[in-house]
Amino acid sequence: MNHTFDAVAFTEIIGQLEGYANSPQAKEKIRDLKPYLDEGELKRNMRDTTQARQMLDLLGTPPLPVMEQVGRIVEKAVLGELLLPEEMEEVGMFLAAVRRMQAYLERGKMHHIPAAFYSDDLSPLTELKEEIERSVRHGRVDDHASGALWGIRKEIRGLEEKIKDKAESLLKNNKKYMSEAFVVTRNHRLCLPVKKEYKSRVPGSVIDSSSTGATVFIEPETVARLQDQREILLVEEDCEERKILYSLMDMIASQEPSIKGNLETLAKLDFIFAKGKLSAQMEAREPAINTEGRICLKDARHPLLPSESNVPLQFEIGGEKRGMIITGPNTGGKTVAIKTVGLFTLMAGCGLHLPCAYGDVAMRNLVLCDIGDGQDLADNLSTFSAHITNVMDILRRATRDSLVILDELGSGTDPAEGMGIAIAILEELRLRGCLYLVTTHYPEVKSYARKHGEIISARMAFDRENLRPLYRLEMGKSGDSCALYIAKRLGMPGHMLKVAAGEAYGDIKESLKQELGLEQKEEEGIKRIYEPGITVMKKRTESTDVSGIFSRGDSVSVEPAGEPGIVVKPADLKGNVLVQVKREKRLVNYKRLKLRVKADRLYPEDYDFSIIFDSVENRKARHAMERKFQAGREVKVEEY
Structure with a gap:
């Protein structure tokens, strides 16, 4: 399906849809999105899209959280790995977002929107949320997480004040021995910057020295005793913090099923609301879905074209009409029209809304396309070879429930042979009974369409006065190149x-x-x-005498298709020859006929050509009348 997705720009729609999702789970589901093959499943997903769009229109954007790390954090907690305070805080923010999302959905319930009842699948885990918010704040364990922690930190703050006051007092009293007028920290210890020659005058331990060696950094004895007490309290603080974090971690691990359930529900809602956001951005609406092989689009706008140049498409196929052959000038919009139909079929099949005034789209098991020249330099394939390779693959896979789209059928080779191949492919598609859209320039293909009631002709309108395409599809009409x-x-x-x-x-x-x-x-x-x-x-001129060019019974081929035929009547004054092709008699201009074998080489003299040209019933009637007149029997006389 990837070739088809790329050919009709469905890959770009998937990219847009993925941009509206927050969670990695929803993004992955979007990347894997393909048409549903079960009618019930498709209609459920379409309803979800419609209801998400309703809530977006009524309530605004939902407060869906970013959930990238929550699942990993919960797994760590279950394995017993100590969580960092910021990881705890992320779980708390996630649970707060769950509560906000639940409140949003509750408002949707007031409008009787069924998708809002997903709120019943969310567990706010209020106790866990409040405990995390009380215990962790701004990436660290909060002072009020426990009474013991509050007491320890209060003592630490008191000691830090004493240490600072003591160090500054010593600095002031021994100013003449100092190289700087402020205390410094070295190796996490508060020190005095003492000139080297006076280091013996300040009692304490040398912690460090300057790069020049002119200054030594001394921790005074009285400050050292206070700092040792602080180190003991810091160890107690770390133990208390770990105790609190382990307790929170156990609470998170015990709520693993509920948290994972929340993650799954929010990822589902993220996916649903991404579809709703795409619908709103495209100003789209829900299409009807049918299984009767019917596609009807009114005012369909290709979602990737600029609005100012986007001509709405009117399109209908299905029922007795299984195929459509679209003709018209180059750059007239034929390819855009068939791409729009293919894209809308895929979008509807994936439960997405369509940017059109009305849509009724058939479920298709496959959408198969041959659009573009398809050249592959690595495989040394010409345009024609690439087309035929693609078409053969399409014919192998196509069934009655498929939609086949072929652009410029039979192009890239000799026109006569290309036309014949085009008709052969069309005949195969017609016999398969699938829906198919074909663009072409061949007039013989238009003639083929007129012979079969299940095929409808269409053309792209052209403004002949201003010599410009109108990009408007006109069904039931055949176009030409207007050359x-x-x-x-x-x-x-x-x-x-x-x-x-x-x-x-x-x-x-x-x-x-x-x-x-x-x-x-x-x-x-x-x-x-x-x-x-x-x-x-x-x-x-009309009086040109070409009557002697072909004789009755000559075997000819009708160009450019090369169809074999037999001359029934030589050319008239206008140069038109009556030819029998596949038991059908047609008037063909002599310039389109190519002699294959003269009649005198095929049939004996005085050969009864009624054997070839007459119907069996007419011949029986003729022979019966020659033997004996029979009242009521009719012999049709045709002038050959």
Whole structure:
């Protein structure tokens, strides 16, 4: 599915969704998100998204906590590893956030939103929370954590004041022996900065000396006694702190199931509210989900396109219409249209809202795409080879419950062969019964669509006056490249347009003549100056005699598809030949026919061609009437 996710930009939607989540658990769940295959599970997840969006709209953003370290801290507590005060404090902040989240959900209950009842799965653990808040503050064990700790710290503070006062008094009384006018700390001991030559005048222990050796740092005897008492109290303080921390740790370890339950519930809520936030950001809404293979989108906006250039898409397929063939000019928005349908199908299948006025989306077991040229330099694959490789993989995996999207079907090779391959692929998809969207330029593919009632044609609208695409999908209509019309608008004169239209279509229809203005007098433009001796290409006229080019019974191929056929009737004055292709009789311009084998090499003289061209019923009726007239029997006479 990764290729499809990338092709329709679903990977980018997942990235946006992940950015709205706080917890690593929710982020991981989002990264693993893929369409649900169980209808009940999908609808439950869709309801969760809708209810999260309702709470966001009514109550604002939920106070979801950051939970990255809480699970690890609880595991340490269970293993008996002493927790640091800041780790204890993080657990306390987490429990405070649980309480705030529970209060938020309680407000949701007042609005009768079912998702708000997740609050019943949260345990605020008020006693543990309050004990941590009482015992730990600002990353250290608080003075009021216990009476003993309060007493010890009070004594320490008193001794520290005495030590400071005593040291400053000695400094003041022995100023002439000092190199500095302040006391200093060396190796965690309060010392006097004594000049080297006077060190014997200050009783005490030398703790350190300056880098030059001119100053020695002496701890006076009277200060040393006080500092020794302080060290004893510091050991007592550390023991008391550990006792408090171990007690808190035991409380945390004993609440492991409740804390982990809170983590799981909050991660679930984090995931749900991330979907709600994405819905709000896209101004999206809940789509209907069906299992009847129906996709209907109204005013669908691709979520990654700028709003000012985002033309809403109207799209419908399903029921009897299983396939859609989209035609139209390049840069007309065909690829964006099919990507939007593929993206919306994946989003709806994952329980996400869609940015559209209305959506009804079929559950699909797979969305399979071939979009882009797919070249792989490492594998030395051409555009055509890459397309065929992708399409073959798609056909191996596609089932009736899949959505298949193919862009520029049959492109990248000889047009005649590419068209034939395109039709073969379409026929395979049609027989599979899956939903499929195809973009193409081949006119024969449009003809193929008209033959099958389960295929709907569509085109991208084009503004012919301003020569720009409108990016609007029009269903039930076939598009064209508008090349002749664009050429006329860009200044190609009438005589050149006549040649182009004649070569492209043979018999130029009246509607095309009027559209291109070919009945009008030749306009000014390119001056017709020809070199002497150069034969001007003759204008094709309706009276051109081409009747002798093909004979009845000739084996021909209809280009560019290369379809085999048999000539039923030679060319008329307009150059149109009646050809039987797969028991269907069509008028084909002689320029599109290629002779394969002449009739006189295939059939004996006076061969009865009714064997080939007549239906079995008509031949039986004809033979019966030749033997004896039968009232009521009808023989259909066709002029060949």
